[in-house]
Amino acid sequence: RGSLLNVENLRVVFYTYRGVIKALNGVRLWLNEEERLAVVGETGCGKSVTALSIMRLIEPPGEITSGKVEFLGEDLLSLPEEEMEKVRGKSISMIFQEPVAALNPVFKVGFQIAEAIAHSQNIPIKDAYQLVPEALTMVGLDWKRTMNLYAHELSGGMAQRVMIAMALAVKPKLLIADEPTSALDVTIQAQILELLDNLVRVGKNAVIFITHDLAVASEFCDRVAVMYAGNVVEVAKSDEIFARPLHPYTVGLIDSIPLVGQRKELKGIAGVVPDLVDPPSGCRFHPRCQKAFERCKVELPDLIEVSENHFVACHLYAAGDQNGSVAES
Numbered sequence: 001r002g003s004l005l006n007v008e009n010l011r012v013v014f015y016t017y018r019g020v021i022k023a024l025n026g027v028r029l030w031l032n033e034e035e036r037l038a039v040v041g042e043t044g045c046g047k048s049v050t051a052l053s054i055m056r057l058i059e060p061p062g063e064i065t066s067g068k069v070e071f072l073g074e075d076l077l078s079l080p081e082e083e084m085e086k087v088r089g090k091s092i093s094m095i096f097q098e099p100v101a102a103l104n105p106v107f108k109v110g111f112q113i114a115e116a117i118a119h120s121q122n123i124p125i126k127d128a129y130q131l132v133p134e135a136l137t138m139v140g141l142d143w144k145r146t147m148n149l150y151a152h153e154l155s156g157g158m159a160q161r162v163m164i165a166m167a168l169a170v171k172p173k174l175l176i177a178d179e180p181t182s183a184l185d186v187t188i189q190a191q192i193l194e195l196l197d198n199l200v201r202v203g204k205n206a207v208i209f210i211t212h213d214l215a216v217a218s219e220f221c222d223r224v225a226v227m228y229a230g231n232v233v234e235v236a237k238s239d240e241i242f243a244r245p246l247h248p249y250t251v252g253l254i255d256s257i258p259l260v261g262q263r264k265e266l267k268g269i270a271g272v273v274p275d276l277v278d279p280p281s282g283c284r285f286h287p288r289c290q291k292a293f294e295r296c297k298v299e300l301p302d303l304i305e306v307s308e309n310h311f312v313a314c315h316l317y318a319a320g321d322q323n324g325s326v327a328e329s
């Protein structure tokens with residue numbers, strides 16, 4: 001359990017014309033204050049849905065059908081909407097993959113930041129304006145110029161800096177960053193990551209960093225949670241997950257990362273991401289897993305701690321396993 005956030009048994013579905021998408025299948029996550037957790041996985045594994053659920057921003061045709069999102073001891077899922085609005089943009093803020101789209105097109109940047117500050121600190125907007133120069137300077141922007149620009153006048157990198165300024169100006173306990181650099185050029189990506197790294201360290205914000213890039217995840221974060229098809233399948237410290245990946249899916253992900261200076265053949269992971277309208281029974285990874293056995297098809301493995309701070313959801317590591325499999329180390 002974490003001191004800041006505990007997500008338990010979170011289930012989310014989307015009602016579509018094709019059928020019900022079982023997007024989250026009992027997600028469990030935890031986070032301590034000032035800690036950085038990476039959530040890693042392929043497109044469609046439920047990373048963003050998890051983030052939006054924490055913010056309670058899942059909208060119809062989506063629905064949170066069960067679970068808890070405990071933030072500082074309070075279950076956000078049972079708060080009245082007006083209380084939740086105070087949590088959003090005050091205790092928890094979020095930055096997205098498409099920063100230009102996330103900004104309001106009809107208001108100038110300065111106004112949007114002032115409004116965010118006014119909302120979070122409960123102060124008049126004209127007082128909040130006084131704090132805008134500092135917020136923009138903090139993210140390396142020329143505040144005089146940037147204040148008066150509209151979203152469409154910003155480059156992708158500038159827009160993401162503005163989003164970061166807005167998200168951190170409210171001094172959130174938790175920042176959720178959903179693929180904040182994947183829409184940016186490679187050189188800009190590195191600058192934005194470095195900026196975030198510094199600001200978050202100074203601001204002592206906890207971070208949930210969503211990415212499909214395991215290498216970036218482990219570099220930026222203390223711990224990594226790997227998601228597959230709507231479940232968290234492995235959680236460990238960043239160095240541990242590379243040194244001793246346990247879940248067959250994590251092993252596959254790591255094997256598919258090109259190593260610098262090594263002409264290693266990319267293996268990828270055989271098979272395709274399952275259709276979550278009709279997900280595989282038992283362990284959702286079993287149709288792609290080379291180590292699958294009978295039990296995998298019938299029983300969803302729990303996320304269990306197999307060594308200190310290393311959790312995995314896989315029957316290979318279950319205590320008292322009847323199939324004679326031995327936990328590998």
Ligand code: SF4
Nearest residue numbers: 283286289296314315
């Ligand atoms: Fe593979 Fe079975 Fe482990 Fe799932 S539970 S990852 S199918 S061995």
Ligand code: MG
Nearest residue numbers: 047048178179
């Ligand atoms: Mg996403």
